[in-house]
Amino acid sequence: MNTVLGIVRLSSQSSLFCPLSLNGSLGLKPGSPVALSYLHYEPSLDYQTSAILATALDTLTIPYRLQTSDMTISNLTETLNFSGRKVAEASVAMPFSMAEDQSLPEALYNQQPSTAWCPLSSGGNRRDAGCFAQSVVLRGISKQQQVSNASPGTEPKSVLHMCETGQEVLARYLHTVFPRTLSSLLLLQGPCKILAPYPQFFAPFLNKYGFLSEKPLYGPAKVESIPVLAAFQSSAGLYRTLGDFYRELHGTDLRRWESFFSAGVEMEDFREALDELRTLSLCYKKSSLDENSDDDDDTD
Numbered sequence: 001m002n003t004v005l006g007i008v009r010l011s012s013q014s015s016l017f018c019p020l021s022l023n024g025s026l027g028l029k030p031g032s033p034v035a036l037s038y039l040h041y042e043p044s045l046d047y048q049t050s051a052i053l054a055t056a057l058d059t060l061t062i063p064y065r066l067q068t069s070d071m072t073i074s075n076l077t078e079t080l081n082f083s084g085r086k087v088a089e090a091s092v093a094m095p096f097s098m099a100e101d102q103s104l105p106e107a108l109y110n111q112q113p114s115t116a117w118c119p120l121s122s123g124g125n126r127r128d129a130g131c132f133a134q135s136v137v138l139r140g141i142s143k144q145q146q147v148s149n150a151s152p153g154t155e156p157k158s159v160l161h162m163c164e165t166g167q168e169v170l171a172r173y174l175h176t177v178f179p180r181t182l183s184s185l186l187l188l189q190g191p192c193k194i195l196a197p198y199p200q201f202f203a204p205f206l207n208k209y210g211f212l213s214e215k216p217l218y219g220p221a222k223v224e225s226i227p228v229l230a231a232f233q234s235s236a237g238l239y240r241t242l243g244d245f246y247r248e249l250h251g252t253d254l255r256r257w258e259s260f261f262s263a264g265v266e267m268e269d270f271r272e273a274l275d276e277l278r279t280l281s282l283c284y285k286k287s288s289l290d291e292n293s294d295d296d297d298d299t300d
Helices: 002-013 046-060 073-080 104-111 166-177 238-250 254-261 267-282 288-299
Strands: 089-093 131-139 182-188 228-235
Touching: 002 238, 002 267, 046 089, 046 131, 046 228, 073 131, 073 182, 073 228, 104 166, 131 166, 166 182, 238 267, 254 267
Parallel strands: 131 182
Antiparallel strands: 089 228, 131 228
């Protein structure tokens, strides 16, 4: 209930906001925790979940925090919030899946056609939904790893292996996975440093730099840094996420929540907020087919 009011009020009073959570659902029933392949974290421990979210946020905000960057926070919000889309989704690959002797083109090529990250905004995993715009940051890839390391004269495995810079590799990958999406991107050599008291909850086959080890490790390595891929997205999946949330509460007998309304929230104000939530969800509609599907659901 508070989530509805928060989304509606934040969307009306801010340029952009992005929920961050390792819970898989915004609805009344909690979803399964987000699964990150190379992290063995305990969802009930705030110490561990906050470390994950802080790492994602630190990476996501690099573009407008770098002294050498021309991007401002206003530039970022304007990239994502056009057409009334005030809600963004965050995603992360932590650590980014890459072997210690692998090149970036090879790592991204092996992950196609799926995306390389997991959602962090309680919107479910709607990988096929696409998005309208995104800001993507990949950190922790050395200059030597950024382009193909194939021997001269070797036939390129893909267009990614033909790129001459890491920026071009990442841009080509994003264009392949999101062909109609406006993407801004940043590739950095510096990784995310892992210092105490950061939890050591990493998979045992990661080396101390956060890359997948080709050789068996004799006991878990103490991870000192990790590569991280993160993205802010104006996701078309929010049409379903917000719409499903609206329908779940719209079909609920609000009189059951007497204690909530006795705290000072008027029922009519809440119903109005629900209508605004549905209006917000329509900003992420991609086609008339989506709208017809939504109308059918409302009449059930």
